[in-house]
Amino acid sequence: MGSQAARYSRELSAALFPKSTFHHNSGGDPVAIPTLTHEQLQEFHRTHYHPSNARFFTYGDMPLEPILKRAQELALSKFERLDVSALDVTxxxxxxxxxxxxxxxxxxxxxxxxxxxxxxxxxxxxxxxxxxxxxxxxxxxxxxxxxxxxxxxxxxxxxxxxxxxxxxxxxxxxxxxxxxxxxxxxxxxxxxxxxxxxxxxxxxxxxxxxxxxxxxxxxxxxxxxxxxxxxxxxxxxxxxxxxxxxxxxxxxxxxxxxxxxxxxxxxxxxxxxxxxxxxxxxxxxxxxxxxxxxxxxxxxxxxSEYDAKLEAAEAERVAAMESALSEDEKKVIVAEAAELKAAQETPSDVSCLPTLTTDAIPRLAQTYVTQHGECGGAPLQLDVQPTNGLTFVNVLFDLSGLPDRLVPYVDLFAGWLDEVGTQTLGPAELSEAIKLSTGGIGADVNVVSSTQDPDSCEVALSFSAHALNRNVPRMFELMADIASSSRWVEEQDRLRTLTTSLAAGAGASLSSQGLTYASMIAKAALSPSATLDERMDGLPQVTELQRIVREDAIEEVADRLAEVAAFVFGGKAPVLRSRISAEEDAVDSAKDGLASFLGSLPAAAGGSADGERTVAEAMSSFEASKAKTFLAVPTQTNYAAASVRTVPYTHEDSPALYLLGQALSTCYLHREIREKGGAYGGGCSAAPLSASFSFSSYRDPNQLKTLETFKAAGEWAALKGSFSDEDMQEAHLRAFKALDAPTAPQGRGNSLFLSKLDNESRQHFRDGLLACTKESMRAAAEKYLVGTEHSVAMVGNAAAVPVAHGVDGWTVLDTNGEAIQ
Incomplete structure (x- = not known):
């Protein structure tokens, strides 16, 4: 509810629906919530959240009658039917x-x-x-x-x-x-x-x-x-x-x-x-x-004073409510708060809830057959899968030799590759051709750390597309046209429109996606890949977009994007590898089209402009440090993030850290950050592929206290007896729920292609998880989280900055990335 977009959308809905239930905020208006009584909340729950007002949905190849019988036995038989006709939306x-x-x-x-x-x-x-x-x-x-x-x-x-x-x-x-x-x-x-x-x-x-x-x-x-x-x-x-x-x-x-x-x-x-x-x-x-x-x-x-006025009005209402309380009523509130705290600290009895056990976890990782070969002079990964009449293709171009000064433009290049038209098709015509013949043609920047060394990274442009099998030849024709003749310099009016829109969205996102920016700032100090990610998608990119719009520096942007295009598709960026995912009878057509596309590109020459610092050189000179940053934005919503550098995917401690992230979130951080601290949510997770362990909170009224809670979490986890056998089992189930999540046919083999995560490495990590014990989790917490200085960042209310620039190592920035003294 804090961002302009959220507030405006609510007002739009209220105006469009003046009388019906859709006039109101379904999540509850924060301004009105203090007037809600406990009795009203209970009555609302009793009628609205009752089986008489529910719909049951099942999906899958399962017999219906046994499911209905179980629903009746476990739930419906325990309730009396209510007349809920008054709840119907008019x-x-x-x-x-x-x-x-x-x-x-x-x-x-x-x-x-x-x-x-x-x-x-x-x-x-x-x-x-x-x-x-x-x-x-x-x-x-x-x-x-x-x-x-x-x-x-x-x-x-x-x-x-x-x-x-x-x-x-x-x-x-x-x-x-x-x-x-x-x-x-x-x-x-x-x-x-x-x-x-x-x-x-x-x-x-x-x-x-x-x-x-x-x-x-x-x-x-x-x-x-x-x-x-x-x-x-x-x-x-x-x-x-x-x-x-x-x-x-x-x-x-x-x-x-x-x-x-x-x-x-x-x-x-x-x-x-x-x-x-x-x-x-x-x-x-x-x-x-x-x-x-x-x-x-x-x-x-x-x-610009919207949030400050809202906070002042809220404080005035709370003060009025407090002044109206008698001494006895205040004592009741204090007593109920103490009772609530005691209840929060009492472990919940979850024995009545259905659950799985770790016995249900398969010991072997799901694997798929992948073929390796060559196409158009570059390595090819072929994944024959039941893609239901669709063909997917992806080509990775090596960006390690790209001049480092072009990094701010790489993400723009990837995002706008299908937006500026070609020498044969104008922007609108190209968009229509893509829509008529494909499911999309686009690009992404792929930055992946080695599974053995987080300081060793692969940086590539992923150029991808998919289409119905009957349209595959046309798909490759369009890809070749885009690669060979995109109109970067000629379409400056188009680039101005794109830049203006992107800059506006990026500026607004500092409030609505504050946790993303806080996390990027905290992680950027720890690894070269995270630093590169922040340069392309973080605060530096947001401020650069504003500069371009203010100065109308569109000619500069067009020239830089044309440079990136010449590097990627002009022979200086070797094709690292390509991938096709399709059904067996569509493979030959896809390989022919891919060979034709790759053959249309200039022969790889490699290298960059003489004497220019490259992306690879910039990343190789990276030195890890620690962030301690507060980004002040005009919002009521606060976010906190902290990260520590740990070990790569193949390290023996990596599985224990991954499991620790699952257990610590639910066994400690949820209680301390949300239930006691009042934040909307928070938790932690390990990222084995980037060798980091991160904490976060969002919609957090107590950011500084939360940073201390992050440290206390590691200390708590390092104590013997903190985790029970039930906690361990739940952590395993959550971990494998993520690892074993279903993969769509076209995605099978993608982690191998993009991250070089082969079956042997995946099984080794899985074996480590299955062998993990409470002691190995405790030892991992003690080794990596206790006594380790966190790299921290907060994004929050500019009107209530809780730290001072230059004091205790803090850097306080405004939305332009400049220090607030």
Missing amino acids: DEVRYSEPQRVEVTVPSDALVADKEKQSVVSVAWLQINQITEEDSGLESFALGVASDLLLSGNQAVFYDSLIEPGLGSGFSPGTGYGGSRRETSFSVGLKGVKEDDVDEVERTVMSTLEKVAEEGFPRERVSATLHQLELSAARVSTQFGLGAAFGCMTTWVHGGDALRPLRTAEFAAALEKALDADPEYWQKLIKRRFLDNPHRVTIVGKAD
Whole structure:
């Protein structure tokens, strides 16, 4: 609730749903929570969290009757049925004319232009999925329309709103919302000048009027439906959960529970409707948008003092509540607090809960057959898997010789590789071609430490794509076109739009993703790979993006990105290895396409510009240190992180440290940080592949105390008798739940390809985990956590910085990365 995006989204929902239950914050409004009584909480739980108000969902190849019988025996038979009809969500009372609402929201943590901080959206309430006839097809069609209006640089609203520079990006909540009883659509911009707010609203309406006249090109519709076909074909380990949550959308309101599974049926029906009526889209846009009076324009005005005012008002309310208490009432509160503390420190009896035992853990790691060969002059890893008609390809280019000065641009290059068009296809045309023929073409920067030495790293650009088997030749053609002729220098207007949007999102993320930044700062002092990660994705990158936007340094960016492209695809970055994951009958076509793509690249020459410091040289000169940093941001939400350097994956102590992270989180840190300290959550974990052990807390009102708790956790774990046999068993179960999580067919072999984690190493680590005892965990805590100085970082409220710059070794930074004296 602390970020601008979260606050604005809540206000948008409240305005769009003025009367129904969706008007309210489902998690509870922090301002109102102090007025909640214990009796009200109990009554709410008694009725809402009762089996009479529940839906049961099972997924998998299991007989239904035994499951229903067990549910009846274990749960339902122990309750009396309640009449919960009063809890049914009622239909919203629709507006008879459009509304306009102005709200105040927090400023983002960091903005490049303080004159552009307004947020504006136009939103509609649309289909009642329960009462309207043919709501399933119409909701599906509006979902497709949303994609055509918003997704990609070829989208209608991208062209009319983003490209002209009216704002820095789409506003929070933009898109089609089909997860409620009544669906909605919202579109708007953030980072808008106050004087341009009305222009944004006019542009939204004029754009829809144009679509109501012209409709959508059928080829673009086909591209969106192709993406839906790909999504349905792609095997996911989360399919069951996704189906469960999807079913709840309509099922909880008495509607069709299986609607989310009818995608192919609705796609065919939409194609039929489009064939039958050439003006289908025009009529839909007119009916659901232009002629729909339940429309809300919501304008958010940023206030840099928003959080301070909120805190002052909260303090005033608490003081008023306290002054109204009698002495006897205060004594009751003190007594109840003492009782609560005693209850928190009393171990819970979990014997009544069902659990597994370590006997259920397989002794052997799951392995898959991987073939190794050569393709296009580079090593090839071939994983033949049941990918359901899809082919996946990945090529790793060595970045170790890249000039180190280009590091700030590498992540931009990877993220925008499919955004600037080529010599044969403009940006919108390329986006449409990718969407029509593939499931995506993109790149990532892959920084991986050696399993034996955390100071030895591989830095590579991962260039990947996937497509239906029938489209594999076209996929490789597009990859070759992107690699050989991307328009980095020619598309500077496009780069300006991309940079502005990315800078705005990065600035806002300092508040909403504070834990990520705190963790990166703490870890960056410990290893060269973590340092590189922070340079590309951490605070240095955020501040660099703001500089580029402020100075309009787009020509500089274009030139640097062109340099990166010339290095990667111009022969200076050797292909380390490539990978194909496909079904047996698709392998030959994939290998032919890969060979053709690799053959289209200039021959590897290696090296970098003469005399320039390279990425490899910068990483080899790394020296470990310790951070002690507070990053001050305008937010009420605080985060704390601490890390220590430990041992690599293959070290004999690595399994014990991994298990210690599982046990310590639940047996000590949850109680001390959340239950006693008041943080929303916290824990610790070992990262064997980066040789580190890390602690964290989030939404934490007691950051400094939490840092002490992190130290105390290691000392507690090092004491004999701290962990019970039950704790040990639970830690093993959690550890193997993570290690043995299902892997989608296309992901089998990926850890070997990206991290060089072979079956022998995985089994050795697994054997170490299975052999781990309470004593080996205790010894690991004593050896690596006791008496070890932590590398620490906090991200928190700029109005209440708990440390001083230069005192006790602390560095206090503002959102520009500059010291606060």
